[in-house]
Amino acid sequence: MKKKGFYWASITEKTVLAIAGLFLILFLLVHLGINLFLLPIAENHQEIFKEAAHFMGTNPVVKVFEVILMAAFIIHIVMGIVVQVQNWKARGKRYAVYGKSYSSFGSRFMIHTGIAIFLFLILHFINFYFIRLGITEPIAGADVTAPAEEHFNELAIYLFSNEVLYSVLYIVAFGFLAVHLNHAFQSAFQTLGLNHPKYTPTIKKIGTIYAIVVSVGFTIIPLYYLITG
Amino acid sequence: MNFTLKIWRQDGPKDKGRFEKYKVSDISADASFLEMLDILNEQLVDKFQTPVEFDHDCREGICGTCSLYINGRPHGPDEAVTACQLHMRHFKDGETITVEPWRATAFPVIKDLMVDRSAFDKIIQAGGYVSVNTGSAPDANSIPVTKKDADLAFEGAACIGCGACVAACKNASASLFVAAKISQMALLPQGKVEAKERAEAMIAKMDELGFGNCSNTYACEAECPKEISVSHIARMNREFLNAKKDSEK
Structure with a gap:
């Protein structure tokens, strides 16, 4: 039973969770768009990556978005845990024969895939983002000079070419991300009340396509450097 | 056998x-x-x-x-x-x-297999009604309602309050029940007047009684004996967000 003093309605919590999630969904597209230039898709792909990294690291508008992004991460994670704890409490005693009712695979494992993605995020921040903030050091063997973000391409290529474990961890994490996103996309629309007999099937399809594009897109990068060494 | x-x-x-x-x-x-x-x-x-x-x-x-x-x-x-x-x-x-x-x-x-479902009655008592007498069947027939709205309201009204949605939901959420009861009145002219207060009050009661949140797994829709659609849950969310938007508090 929820306390009276500080009360957020279940739907308010879900709405906040969904809006933060949708922001993260948008961010992933930008992130993927830049990261694809780690691959030799254009002759000067490394320069394009550096230019984009420079823009992301210095543009004042992006700086504002960086703060919003971090807030979105924290809100999404905290709210996800709050909602999940309430859900576990609501069941009480568990069934002996559990959950034969139809429900989509992803929807049953949002907290589990979420935790896996969170653990990956810590590793990813140690590998990259925290270096920029001066909290962590680049992995031994990689040569990174300031400003760090403009050398993230060399760092990423070094990491994926030389550290099989990291490549595998990244690829596994994208698998979890795909499952999470497939449910998340259409779920966010439903939570915000956007359900329509004509458009909802299309939203579900876009969600699945989005989940595939993002996870496959990110997977190709470590896979390419893992194979080509 | x-x-x-x-x-x-x-x-x-x-x-x-x-x-x-x-x-x-x-x-x-x-x-x-x-x-x-x-x-x-x-x-x-x-x-x-x-x-x-x-x-x-x-x-x-x-x-x-x-x-x-x-x-x-x-x-x-x-x-x-x-x-x-x-x-x-x-x-x-x-x-x-x-x-x-x-x-x-x-x-x-x-x-044994008997559970206390009075929590559903408490949710209805919180706002699942129209406060004034709206007359009898002939009076209702004198108010024009589109076929689409009438059908949707009827789908919500078909809820028999058995609680299968709560039982099926991995979060024991009462969202489908509450949504059906909110929908059946929010869609009709007699119920529209109190739609916002109703949504807020019924959802607050649902949360207070310890039901879980909706994870949009749609197990409720799959198990509902009256096949009530989760689109009603989206309507409930809209009603709630609209109520918050226009709240004078």
């Missing part, structure tokens, strides 16, 4: 409870699940044992009283029926059938 039944037995709300196995034989394939339980209870009474408590009333699939979680599904393996309309032909001869009560913090077990 012969069956082994693994049934949840609990002497009272405070008892820990346990599963007990029973055998029933020569059951007609056309017997309903509740008739099969009646036969079991006859056997138990003959042996001077306590019969299995379970909720039932109309046995026509319209009152929403029966509430059995059979082999991992509310109302058992058949689609769009309540347990009283479920027939034994949907099971294999010789099968072991596990029967449990609805499991939710907001639905405490009273005895």
